[in-house]
Each structure stands twice: as C-alpha cells, then as structure tokens.
Amino acid sequence: MTSSHSTFRAKGIGKKNTDGSWLFRNVDIEMSQGVLTIAGPSGVGKSTLLKCINQTIVMDEGQLWLDDKTPEQWGIPTWRSRIMYIPQRTAMLEGTPLDFLERVHSFAVHRRAKTTYADPIEIALDWGIRPELWHSRWNTLSGGEMQRISLAIGCSLQPDILLLDEPTSALDEESCAKVEKTLSQVNCIWVTHNPQQAKRISSAGHLNMRGGDHDGSQSPTPTPSRGGEVDEESRSTNTANP
Numbered sequence: 001m002t003s004s005h006s007t008f009r010a011k012g013i014g015k016k017n018t019d020g021s022w023l024f025r026n027v028d029i030e031m032s033q034g035v036l037t038i039a040g041p042s043g044v045g046k047s048t049l050l051k052c053i054n055q056t057i058v059m060d061e062g063q064l065w066l067d068d069k070t071p072e073q074w075g076i077p078t079w080r081s082r083i084m085y086i087p088q089r090t091a092m093l094e095g096t097p098l099d100f101l102e103r104v105h106s107f108a109v110h111r112r113a114k115t116t117y118a119d120p121i122e123i124a125l126d127w128g129i130r131p132e133l134w135h136s137r138w139n140t141l142s143g144g145e146m147q148r149i150s151l152a153i154g155c156s157l158q159p160d161i162l163l164l165d166e167p168t169s170a171l172d173e174e175s176c177a178k179v180e181k182t183l184s185q186v187n188c189i190w191v192t193h194n195p196q197q198a199k200r201i202s203s204a205g206h207l208n209m210r211g212g213d214h215d216g217s218q219s220p221t222p223t224p225s226r227g228g229e230v231d232e233e234s235r236s237t238n239t240a241n242p
Ligand SMILES: Nc1ncnc2c1ncn2[C@@H]1O[C@H](COP(=O)(O)OP(=O)(O)OP(=O)(O)O)[C@@H](O)[C@H]1O
Pocket: 015, 016, 017, 018, 023, 040, 041, 042, 043, 044, 045, 046, 047, 048, 049, 057
C-alpha cells in the first residue's frame, strides 16, 4: 500500500443542531501524513464532523481544502474518492463483499482516479479474514468481519485520507492490533473512544471534541494518564472550552 502526501486543511468547521444551537464550532485541522485521532464524549459530533469533511452532511460554517483546492473545485465525487469515509457500521448491503467491490470499481471516479488498486482480499487476509468470506452474503457476516472487509476495501482504493469512525470497535484485541499496524502506514483521521488507542496510533495530532460554541483545533499526540484518560495538559491544549 502506498501513502500519498496531499495536505488536508479544515478551517472553522461548524455544524448546528436542528434547534439552531451549535453542535460543534471552530474546528481546525491540518494534516498531510499519518494518523490524526479524534476523541470526545458520545454525541458530541465526531461522526457528524467526519461526514461534514466527506461532504455527505452540509456544514454550517468553515472551509475545507485538499492541496489548496476546495471540494467544489475538486468536484464532490472526486473529493469523496480522495477523502473517503468508512462508517462506524456498514449499512446492510445486498449481495456479497465481492459484488460490492465490483460496483465500487465500476464508479467512473475510481476508474479515472487510479489505474491500479491494492488487493483488499490480501489486506484483509492479514487481519484474519479468510478469502472465502468475500463470497458470503453481507447479512451472514459478523460485525467484526464486516468491519475489517469495509476497511480493507477503503484501504485498497488508496484515498489521500481515510475517515475512520471507530474502525476497530467490533474487533478483539489481536485483530485490533493487526488492523492498527496496517493503518499506521495510511493517512487517516480516526475517531476512537479508547484513550490508550489514541496514544498508540496518533502520529499526526489529536483533536479532543467538547462540543458547543468553541471546539478547537488539533494538538500534538495525546498522553493518557495512569487512569487511561487523556491527561489535563493534553486536554487543555486540545480545545478551548465553551
Ligand atoms: N445531519 C445532521 N445535522 C444535524 N445534526 C445531526 C446530523 N446528523 C446527526 N446529527 C446529530 O448530531 C449529534 C451527534 O451525533 P454523532 O453521531 O456525530 O456523535 P458522536 O460524537 O459520533 O457520538 P458517538 O460517540 O456516540 O458515536 C446527534 O445528536 C445527532 O442526532
């Protein structure tokens, strides 16, 4: 797998709740290489932020760039193929993972963007996914199998940045370690609820979301305290509290 080094920037990203209050606001991110981790309480807007970055949800404030070009300048389908979102839970799909892969490869934007991809079956094999599982129907796969297959497809398409929403939440410790090892070579923004995982994988900074009017910008790699929480020093540099 190769990693490209395009620069992604987000400036002043904000999203409102339906009542007009701010879910989060003033989120700044800059990264070109490595793993940027995002943490924060449940419901603070981590998944929504990833969807805003991927342009599947319209944000209320802020601007995004990849190599100094906005999503509109890239064109939204190209943007989404370069900054690719892998959801927390795969929607129940028809058919098998191989059927899905065939469909993804047939999208014009993917055909144009890259002529060769990595082999997702090989990537997933390293994570304990037997090749025959690619022929199984999605609805017969376990949560952990679905999670690894979706991740392997995302990795194989070699986007500039992968947006990962708790990508190891359904995995046992051993599978999680294998996935972390592979993904440490990929440029990604990774939402995690696990402070120890954030500490292990964060190589391009950390964003601790608090929600509300002022959310903040990334800080250097988080330092979990003995209790496993992100420590106060790291917390205070991550965010400006409302
Ligand atoms: N398109 C949208 N517009 C406005 N608010 C939304 C939208 N989609 C989801 N929300 C709301 O945003 C809030 C945060 O949800 P989100 O899933 O982003 O949180 P999260 O921090 O990822 O939570 P968790 O850690 O539990 O996965 C929820 O109250 C949800 O209803």
